[in-house]
Amino acid sequence: MYRIAELALGAAQSAGATYVDARVVHKSRQDVQVKNGAVDVVASAHSAGIGVRVLCDGAWGFAATCDMADAAVMETAQQAVEIARASARTMIRPVELSPVDAAVDEVSHQAALDPFQVPIAEKIDLLLSCDAAMNVPGVAVRQGSVNCTREEKWFASSEGARLWQERIATGAGIEATAAAAGEVQRRSYPASHGGQKACRGWELVEELALQDHGKRVATEAVALLDAEPCPQGKMDIILTGSQLALQVHETCGHPVELDRVLGTEASFAGRSFLTLDKLCSLRYGSEVVNIVADATVPGALGSFGYDDEGVPAQRVRIVCDGVFCGYLTSRETAPTLGRSSNGCMRADGWNRSPIIRMTNINLLPGGGGALADLIRGTDDGLLMFENRSWSIDDRRLNFQFGCELAYRIQGGEIAGMVRNPSYQGNTPEFWGACDAVCGEEEWQVWGVPNCGKGEPMQVMEVGHGVAPARFRQVTVGVAR
Ligand SMILES: [Zn+2]
Known part of the structure; x- marks a missing residue:
């Protein structure tokens, strides 16, 4: 992937850029959600491409493509330079970058258990067991979700930096919504708006022990109706x-x-x-x-x-x-x-x-x-x-x-x-x-x-x- 990134660096420099960085990024995401005892969402997405950022005539230009063929990458780099030239015409002052040591390094993910390797059926089973625990009288909506993201990134700059980084993050949460007589109350665990997420693997979900908190959040949501x-x-x-x-x-x-x-x-x-x-x-x-x-x-x-x-x-x-x-x-x-x-x-x-x-x-x-x-x-x-x-x-x-x-x-x-x-x-x-x-x-x-x-x-x-x-x-x- 550095070859593609370096192709972009060369093309932008030939077109007149004084600084260039190129990022090749591969990104994947998986979402599993259960609602009221049924599977609501099983989705996965993948995206890959290159973004090229340049300085030319003191102004920024940026262009990106998902077409990784050599010609497309070089054209994208040249387009970034054209955008920078156009931006320079309305520039207030030229961009100056603070210095940074050009690092060459590799940074691996910190997940102990790769969440993408955990079978979807196991994720659904976990969420269904949480759903069952939240099924107490008065609860109208029961929801649970797990998600994971993986990003692999190659960064190259005209100053000599070459950085490969890989990142895995895993998230999970449950929530119960109770309703009666015009009053609606929600409780969630371990956090609202989708739960907890960290740059860790499936071990995070195991530590959260979602199923142990299902009954509590449901009972609290119902109790709030009359609080x-x-x-x-x-x-x-x-x-x-x-x-x-x-x-x-x-x-x-x-x-x-x-x-x-x-x-x-x-x-x-x-x-x-x-x-x-x-x-x-x-x-x-x-x-x-x-x-x-x-x-x-x-x-x-x-x-x-x-x-x-x-x-x-x-x-x-x-x-x-x-x-x-x-x-x-x-x-x-x-x-x-x-x-x-x-x-x-x-x-x-x-x-x-x-x-x-x-x-x-x-x-x-x-x-x-x-x-x-x-x-x-x-x-x-x-x-x-x-x-x-x-x-x-x-x-x-x-x-x-x-x-x-x-x-x-x-x-x-x-x-x-x-x-x-x-x-x-x-x-x-x-x-x-x-x-x-x-x-x-x-x-x-x-x-x-x-x-x-x-x-x-x-x-x-x-x-x-x-x-x-x-x-x-x-x-x-x-x-x-
Ligand atoms: Zn914010």
Whole structure:
């Protein structure tokens, strides 16, 4: 495959490109879903092609093809140069890339059990057993899914980089929806919106033990129908697992993408309140809030060996003792800060140009101990689980999240189930009200497989490591 990539490099350079990179990508995906005791989806897809990105006359050009014949690849490379020349006519300033060592390397996947080798019948049997466990009176819809993705990628640049990377990711989840008298309630495991996903193999699905949680999620969904509505007002809240991961994703991960800050990306609530003047000066959160972007966490969904500019995976500080101190950058944007790229450029397949994407944006564990300790130390509050809805403004400043379930905490003890819980806040005020993050023993990385960005939309797999955290006197109410 390097031969094809090098053919593209040569053709683009002959046509006048001053920089070229070529990515040959093979991507496969398999989805198995069961709904209400029947197989709902068994699907697989495969895609292969080459994308060529060039700089010519100081501007970017990109072209891609799934025709891997020599002539088609060379023509595609020449087309990328033509596009760059055309773009240069309206250029504001020429692109300058921060330097990177041209690496030659191979990075294998981290799956112990290849999920594509597990028979589809075994996947269906697992989901049917979960479905049966969720079949309790009052549950109207039972759903379960497993999916896996494999990507093999050859990256070559005119600077000499030659990188082969292989990646396997596996995901799974179940959910039960109960309905009665106009009320609809859903519970999911291990996370809402499709479950958990990681750069691991079938061993992840085995560890999740989905079938052991079927009855619980179904029973909770039914119990929520008659639960007390969420109280309104100001209250302490404890966020857990995938909900806290989504909180980090929306209010930290997206606003620290430097292309949004510089105004070259604006889709999907796409700007940022974290403007350049705030770097190393804005108090983003309290002193217990420490956030890193870490593409090196083994098995995490946002991990890789090198990004799609050939920059090695890194661990960089984003928030240090509450102070905002770093962005997610690319080779083009990093010089704005006088820095080198921290390796966040990724493309959704061969036919898309890379843009700045989250890696694993992780809230580091704190000194809050176990979740039980946090609950014991809370006099009057809410313990919230799994996301149900969210909204956020264009600058990622004001937000509202609804959760599937909350428990009322009174006098340090769980005091009953609450339905339709929601909370709202302003990003720096909210993180400023964080007074405790649980310790290492509660810390876990959650995969977000469907982060959308760009036009045309690129879907990216990212991750968030979190341990449950408490936020004091947050505005809570009934989700609408
Ligand atoms: Zn996202």
